[in-house]
Amino acid sequence: MKKYLTSLILSFVLVGCTSTIPDYLTNEESAENTILCEEDNFSKTTTCKAEWVSSSWTTEGAEHKLFDSNKSINYRFLSETKNSNTKISLIFQYLNNHGWSFFEYAYDSEGKKFPLERYSSDVKTVVYGQAITEEIYTLDLTQAYIKNHKTGMSFKLYGKSIQIPFNVPEPYIKGFLNFLKKTKKI
Numbered sequence: 001m002k003k004y005l006t007s008l009i010l011s012f013v014l015v016g017c018t019s020t021i022p023d024y025l026t027n028e029e030s031a032e033n034t035i036l037c038e039e040d041n042f043s044k045t046t047t048c049k050a051e052w053v054s055s056s057w058t059t060e061g062a063e064h065k066l067f068d069s070n071k072s073i074n075y076r077f078l079s080e081t082k083n084s085n086t087k088i089s090l091i092f093q094y095l096n097n098h099g100w101s102f103f104e105y106a107y108d109s110e111g112k113k114f115p116l117e118r119y120s121s122d123v124k125t126v127v128y129g130q131a132i133t134e135e136i137y138t139l140d141l142t143q144a145y146i147k148n149h150k151t152g153m154s155f156k157l158y159g160k161s162i163q164i165p166f167n168v169p170e171p172y173i174k175g176f177l178n179f180l181k182k183t184k185k186i
Contacts, residue, residue: 001164034079037183043082048183050077050176052093054171055166069138073157073166077176078138085130088146089138090168091119092157096133101159103137109154124173143180 034051056072075092094101100121105115119136126132139155153168 009161017045027171028174028178031172031177032182033175035176035179045080046144047080048081048179050172052076052180053172055168064161073164075166077172079180083128086143087140088143088180089140091138092156092166093134093136094157096135096162097130098132099131099161099185101135101164103135103157103159103161106139106155108149111173114141146173146177150177 030049034062035048037046037048039046052074053076054072054074065168073092073094075090078089078091080087080089094103103116103118105116108114116137116139119138121133121135124132137157151170153173154164154165155164155168
């Protein structure tokens with residue numbers, strides 16, 4: 001009974017993580033139109049954030065010991081412009097019900113290794129003695145890399161206790177590139 005209740009509560013907590021790309025992000029234009037920017041007049045920085053989306057995987061695609069309801073990862077593009085220099089990152093968020101993942105690096109489908117930087121980590125809730133952890137990391141990308149992979153990107157994240165593959169689809173990438181081009185960030 002305790003496991004059933006924990007699974008039920010976990011599924012409610014993770015309900016937003018089970019879908020893939022929302023219907024309104026299935027083309028470049030809709031993906032581009034969801035990007036929001038904020039100006040910081042003190043640091044003279046403009047930060048633009050794309051919409052959060054989820055990428056799911058199957059048991060065969062990941063090595064883990066998680067409940068079936070938690071087979072997705074959320075991600076978004078983020079650009080920060082300061083003094084005409086733009087830094088682009090892929091931010092990802094992972095909720096886990098078996099402790100910390102301690103992600104260290106990612107590889108793309110071509111074997112290129114990317115270091116990860118921990119942005120934040122938190123215990124979101126505790127249900128019957130079991131914690132739901134949230135980890136957010138950044139993966140920095142060059143403009144050239146994004147342009148060369150505008151038809152899709154595939155990554156696999158490596159942590160001490162888990163490996164997670166995820167894909168970033170073409171419309172999402174092209175929408176972000178279109179936005180950067182129109183706002184003269186690239």
